[in-house]
Amino acid sequence: MSLPNEKPDLEESINVTEAHGVAVRDAAACAREKRIVDNGIAPISLWALVACGVVLLIAGGILGDAGHWFSYGTLFRENYVRTPAGGAEDTGPLPKEALAAYMAKGSKIYSAKCNGCHGSDGKGNGSTFPSLAGTPWPNGETERFAMIILNGLQGPVHDGITYGVMPPQGIGMTPEDLAGIMTYVRSSFGNTKGDVITLDMAKAAIEISAARKNAGNSVTAEELSADHLKDLPGEKLDPKTLLDPITLAPAKAP
Template sequence: MNEEPKEPARVGQGMDYGEQADVQQVHAAVQREKREPRVGAEPLSIWLIAIYGLAIFFGGAYLGRYSGNFSSGGLDPMGAPPPAKKAVAGPAGGEQAAELSPHDRGKKVFSANCQTCHQANGQGVPGQYPPLAGSEFTTGGSRRMGMIVLKGLQGPVKVKGQQYGTAVMQPWDKTLTDKQIADVMTYERSEWGNSASPLTPEQIAALRKELANHPESFTEHDILAAPDEDLSGGAPAGGAPAKPG
């Protein structure tokens, strides 16, 4: 009896999940797998984004306030216009720019050039720099004081009964103008309880010319040999300027 040949069983290709396998479960398992990270595609941290946002906000606020509208005058302090002077009532109801008094100008000169040695209170440094407050050279005739300021002072000197001699005062004739010297002397002669006559640039110019042939600093002997008098052409003795209110 002849038997018909049987067909060989087919072998499934690929993964065999069986007839009962659920395809959706397989897909779900694949979806649960994490993707491999890619370089340069990592998400930014929320804190980093917040920091960037704050930096941009405050940077914009700063530029908006201090940029000067990005004009050349606002960005260049040297090119900015000078501050306007305070206007005061002038003749016939007009206005004119208020100027500093000689006392106030002299205070600026003193702070920049003299305060380090003689101190802001005019008391100086014991044994080194003599005081200006109550000094016989400051409150006496302006000639002696002008000689010291213009040509300087070297060697020991006695002020208010105390000896000073460890420091030398430099001459200011090559550094300060006639107006600056007049202003600073006016300030010193009317500050710290002092009350002496003010000085004018014309008085200092005349004294500068008179001392032109004296190349060296004065000594105490030189100063005491000069007459204790006010320079000619100024206010009368005792006419100290009133301090600005």
């Protein structure tokens, strides 16, 4: 059907034929969509998706826990102790040469036990207490020296003079104390023996002292020359041996 040409559309921008075509196409599209819904191929419901998510979450939790899927055990071994970094071990005090280590111990015991009479310089007082500096008994045979310390001394001493009576010092004295004092005196006050009286020797001295005939009495010059004019038995030690300064045991190689 054709419209008379002399009465044109007032709105010339609208092309009726085209608009009609659009309307027909849209309608067809609507009809097509509707048909898909009818076929049952509609997009899955959002609620169904959420429900699936929840189910997966719970199932994952249960199965994962049972099967140790998320267990840290595979990454961290039980009772694992980390090996300390090199150089971080407790190596204890620095080792000291035997002579220095024994002297350090001995100097303390000397201060506590001998200082009061023989003086901090070991020189005595020239009248009631004899000198230990450069004199033959502390610097001579070690058994004689040990017997004087442990039992005290009476009567004339090395120079024939009687200074007084030295009371016994051995009560409560450990082998370590005795070894320390003897080593200290023999290398102090100008004395230059430089040897170490070992714990072993000191132990022997304590035994010898306990076995004396007149145990309990201070020794005399006669007894010393008769019975104790010798060096103590026992293991010797190179004064340069490295020791643990606390225990006096040989130091472990660094």
